Amino acid sequence: MLVKVCGMREPENVQQIAAFHPAFMGFIFYPGSRRFAGKAADLAFLKQLPDNIKRVGVFVNEQELEMKRLVKDLELDLVQLHGHEAPELCAAMQAAGVEVIKAFSVDDSFNFSELNAYTNCTDYFLFDTKGKEYGGNGITFDWQVLENYHLHKPYLLSGGLNLENIANISSISRKPFALDINSGFETKPGLKDVEKVKILFEKLIR
Numbered sequence: 001m002l003v004k005v006c007g008m009r010e011p012e013n014v015q016q017i018a019a020f021h022p023a024f025m026g027f028i029f030y031p032g033s034r035r036f037a038g039k040a041a042d043l044a045f046l047k048q049l050p051d052n053i054k055r056v057g058v059f060v061n062e063q064e065l066e067m068k069r070l071v072k073d074l075e076l077d078l079v080q081l082h083g084h085e086a087p088e089l090c091a092a093m094q095a096a097g098v099e100v101i102k103a104f105s106v107d108d109s110f111n112f113s114e115l116n117a118y119t120n121c122t123d124y125f126l127f128d129t130k131g132k133e134y135g136g137n138g139i140t141f142d143w144q145v146l147e148n149y150h151l152h153k154p155y156l157l158s159g160g161l162n163l164e165n166i167a168n169i170s171s172i173s174r175k176p177f178a179l180d181i182n183s184g185f186e187t188k189p190g191l192k193d194v195e196k197v198k199i200l201f202e203k204l205i206r
Contacts, residue, residue: 001169001204002178004156005197006058007035009190011045016194018049020201023178025053026080029070030060034189035182040073047075056080056101064092071098080126091121099123101156105130106141112148119153126180129159138183140165143172156180163199 006026008014027037037043046055054077059067061083070076079093080101090100102118103126115125129141140160154177162184185196
């Protein structure tokens with residue numbers, strides 16, 4: 001199972017986590033987030049990441065031109081759209097040559113038919129817990145609702161993942177394509193706990 005480490009920000013911490021070779025590393029470009037990555041001018045070091053780590057720009061209701069600018073300037077491989085973005089915007093980003101992850105906030109009453117409009121304009125879905133913030137709430141949703149997911153598109157599982165609850169992922173019949181870890185592996189917002197991340201990768205290798 002692949003791993004996306006999201007909410008990265010500090011150059012040294014980025015290099016520490018990169019040593020574990022996660023499939024994806026996420027950088028949040030939503031100013032309202034406690035894990036806001038900052039200005040593009042301060043993030044040139046992202047271009048130095050190994051080619052086997054895909055760089056993901058996380059956006060919330062951002063303008064198309066601004067996303068395209070950051071994709072170009074920082075050589076992002078994917079965009080994760082974590083707000084109320086329309087299918088047309090997802091399609092426009094795909095047309096610009098970048099893969100698209102569309103995130104959805106899930107609770108017990110989530111209607112998976114919402115995904116139908118996005119099947120042809122995204123590469124992956126991401127299921128996060130519905131909460132006060134756009135991600136990083138640190139709480140899980142009832143994974144049993146994923147029994148209602150019947151599409152073939154691969155998805156990332158997010159929302160309060162930590163070393164204690166990842167063992168329960170085995171109970172999900174339709175397994176996620178990747179785990180999206182964030183607040184459950186931090187010492188503070190934007191700073192990942194290297195030891196916890198190391199233990200996670202050791203668990204996944206077994």
